[in-house]
Amino acid sequence: MTTAEQSYDVIVLGAGSTGENVADIVVKGGLTAVLVESELVGGECSYWACMPSKTLLRGSEVLAGARAVSGAAAAVTGEQDVAATLARRDSFTSNWDDASQVEWVEKSNIALVRGKGRLDGEKRVVVAQADGTELVLTAREAVAVCTGSRAAVPPVDGLADVAPWTPREATSAKEVPGRLLVIGGGYVGCEMSTAWQALGSSVTLFQHNERLLPHLEPAAGDAVEASLRDLGVDVHLGVEVQSVRREGGEVVLTSSAGEFRGDEVLVAVGRAANTDEIGLETVGLEPEGYLDVDESLQVPGTPWLYGVGDVNGRQQLTHMGKYQARQAGAAIVARARGEVVDLSDWSPFVATADRRATPSVVFTDPQVAAVGMTAAEADAAGLPHRVVEYPIGSVAGAAVHADGYTGTAIAVVDTEREVLLGVTFVGGGVAELLHSATIAVVGEVPIARLWHAVPSYPTISEIWLRLLETYRG
Incomplete structure (x- = not known):
């Protein structure tokens, strides 16, 4: 040597x-x-995480957006070209070169x-x-x-022996799995369930917690669960996966909710x-x-x-x-x-x-964009606070964005210092609202100053005005 x-x-x-x-x-x-x-x-983001996962989701998001606007919906006469979607995904990874x-x-x-x-x-x-x-x-x-x-693979009996998908395989697969079993209801589990169900797979999702996205505001997990079910995903909450095995070409998963069969199983339970x-x-x-x-x-x-x-x-x-x-x-x-x-x-x-205020987005439909503390985290920290909620669909910009727009904005306000501890948006296109919230939370901008940051009309950003009005009473 x-x-x-x-x-x-x-x-x-x-x-x-x-x-x-x-x-x-x-x-x-x-x-x-x-x-x-x-x-x-x-690394991971370029080839097996952020870029391929978001391009897999984007086509379905665009179609859903068009179908949510009268007039534009009439132009959507076909289904998504799956081969073209996968090819576009490949281009964003430079074909793993x-x-x-x-x-x-x-x-x-x-x-x-x-x-x-x-x-x-x-x-x-x-x-x-x-x-x-x-x-x-x-x-x-x-x-x-x-x-x-x-990707962490939990010590479930037989799981490591069935060559399970990790997020790498889920974002780089060359074909749509006929039936996909997903273990884990966090960011990856929810996003990949959304992506592959929309591309033609029959997805079954298993979450040990009683709610999806358990570290976010409860409204976020509830909205994503409803969306996944509407999309056709078979969602099982509060379920323990007990064993996994292969029989021929099938994956057989035994859980506290019964036995399920699929073509692939994705493990998305952490890192x-x-x-x-x-x-x-x-x-x-x-x-x-x-x-x-x-x-x-x-x-x-x-x-x-x-x-x-x-x-x-x-x-x-x-x-x-x-x-x-x-x-x-x-x-x-x-x-x-x-x-x-x-x-x-x-x-x-x-x-x-x-440690202070990490912004994150879950690119499901609806999107979940959050920064700072949730109400539960403020409770645990013993901080004096008040939770303010407002339906995003009630602002004019949201009505323009999509017919029947539904969504929720949640602000956690420190009532002693009168600054924002955290903000969560749930709804279509809310990822682009997040940086304004990040600046407000990280900069500890007083509510009295935020009142003078006037949002443009009619945009979804008008939700800021409604949150402040609600807080002021």
Whole structure:
């Protein structure tokens, strides 16, 4: 085995969107950086998550939108072209070819090493390359672990043996499954049930909780459940999946609600950190689980090591991984210059948004867009608050958007400080309302000031005025 050595200021393990952003920030800050990647440059979001899942959903969303407007509905005389939808999905993943991402890396003056990287002591990474050789990388300043996460497969009897779909297979499938069994009623389970049912599959969804999307406002889960049932999805709540097996070409799932058969089974019950094979034990850390990090994404007690994105388990969303990458990159550059990194709130070197107010969207029909605390979370935190709700369909912009528009806006207001703790929108097209809510929550804009942020008429944004009016009484 041939071994070579190279040195850089910063080594980044994992070239997904988080790793790319860490490398970009430190290079722009005057340091050198190398990305180590064993799969596709661009990572989960580009090829198996955000981009393919949203393109699978978009065609159905457009058709539903047209059918909800009198006049336009008359023009919808056919069904969705499934082959064209899958082809469009493929185009957004560049047919699982990362050449364009590699080109960006090169143009950004970031080095790229293909292979499986493992820590091998302080500031040292050994990369096993495809040709059987090893490359030893040493970091002058920092190593950033951006290896992300993978789908967790629960210990259900027989499940691991039936080659279940994970979100990767669900977003990259080349054909519509005739019958799809979905285990899990969170973001992925609800989105993929929506997508594949609309594309012609017969979907059965199993959720152990009594409500879909249990971490969001109850109105969100209730609305998505009703929508899935209207679409034809067979939804089972409060159900325990007991075993899974294959009989011939069929998947047989036994649950507390009975026995069900399908062609594929999708597991969508959460994520597990990709930390078990990256050599953490060589630097005195546990070789599995999420990395513990401080607000600058630095691993306590190991000042040269950073855990950024999904790998720290704080908020497993692409935009939050990129946010953390920007903060960690800035901290690495500052420390390399000998500067003191301030870890107080609002410092340019710390990640606080993923604890204060994380925006998220569930791209079902209706969409669910939420940021900040739910009412239940405000209760648990003991914060004085009031919940304000208003039907979005009552504003003129919503009536223009779609005939018979239904939806709900929910604001959680801190009654002591008179600022928003959280906002949730449920309805068609509400994803585009979310950033205004994020600014209001993160910026802690007083209700008295929000009153002077006048929404345009007639747009769905008029819901802001109605929420404030309701709060004021």
